[in-house]
Amino acid sequence: MKRALVVIDVQESFRQRPNWAASSNPEIVKQVGRLTEAFRATNGTVVWVLHTEPGTGNVFDPASGFVRLMDGLDAGPGEPVLHKTSHNAFTTTNLQQLLTTLGVRELVLCGIRTEQCVETTARLGADLGYQVTFVTEATATTPIEHRDAPPGRSVAEILADPRTLPVAEVIARTEYALAGRFATIRTVEEVVSG
Template sequence: MDIATDAALLVIDVQQGFDDAGFWGRRDNPDAEGNIGALLAAWRRTGRPVVVVQHVSAPGRPLAADAPGHALKPVVAGVEPALLVRKTVNSAFYGTPDLHAWLGAAGVRQLVLCGIQTNMCVETTARMAGNLGYDVVLPVDATHTFDLAGPDGTVVRAEDLARATATNLHGGGFARVVATADVLAAAERPAA
């Protein structure tokens, strides 16, 4: 795998409100934040652009603009991104400022996605990026999600939702689903 020298790292919704287990329920992948931190460190070391995406929920919800949970988690809080996108929907491509326009102006064609939730905002952004023609890389172990009840009330475990997302994105050709360690190794290699 090659990681372009200008590949953008999209850090999606890594916000403190997702730590509210009473609201979200049980999560998977306790290593997600550590892997996100490793990706951020590699991007800083290699001078690649970082885009931070921050969700703004309706008032009264954990990610609302006036809620403490709107704040970025410590692993991201000190990052000075090349671009900060705020959104109210699942896709980072429907935020402000316009992510697609910024990437086009910067000439960026490869995106590495990480963040929260695997099967919601990360998956939606990956699908749109793939449809827009970007080369999308998803280190799925740098994401996490929560158990979720279906329309019949059956609860699907977070691990199963993440596996389904990985299968959908990889099998559907939207993204290359890989491990963080593989992305880090490729990002640290000198450019050919």
């Protein structure tokens, strides 16, 4: 079965946000790099996806200069770089058309944020009939504030709030929700050696 590595939102935008200091995986570039090298070594398909929010003036606005792959990552020759404005990588891109044209039936997903854009892509990919592998250790997320938390708090205040969902719980909940329903959970090593 032909497969593709889809790297979602591993972009400098996230490093510009204060909450990146509390990231679950500040070294995500290393794991993503291992996956891309493995796919390239076997002439596999690698697709890069970047999140954009044009006209917002924030770090996801292309005008900010941060909507680019994190330092240490580069799209190789012929590897598409798609720009999305939705949470999942399908709705506002031509990803499905691209995968269909290439005959891809299995997706290997990694990126930022574990429970948001990567999980949403996994769910939609499964609904579209793809076999989905979710490489949790090549994802990253940040603590999630309680829905009633006041806006504008510092990272220290967010982390001190007992209602904040810590990154370990975010990741565990994502794996519980996906495994056996929408995706198979694999490590980087399992994907690289498999």
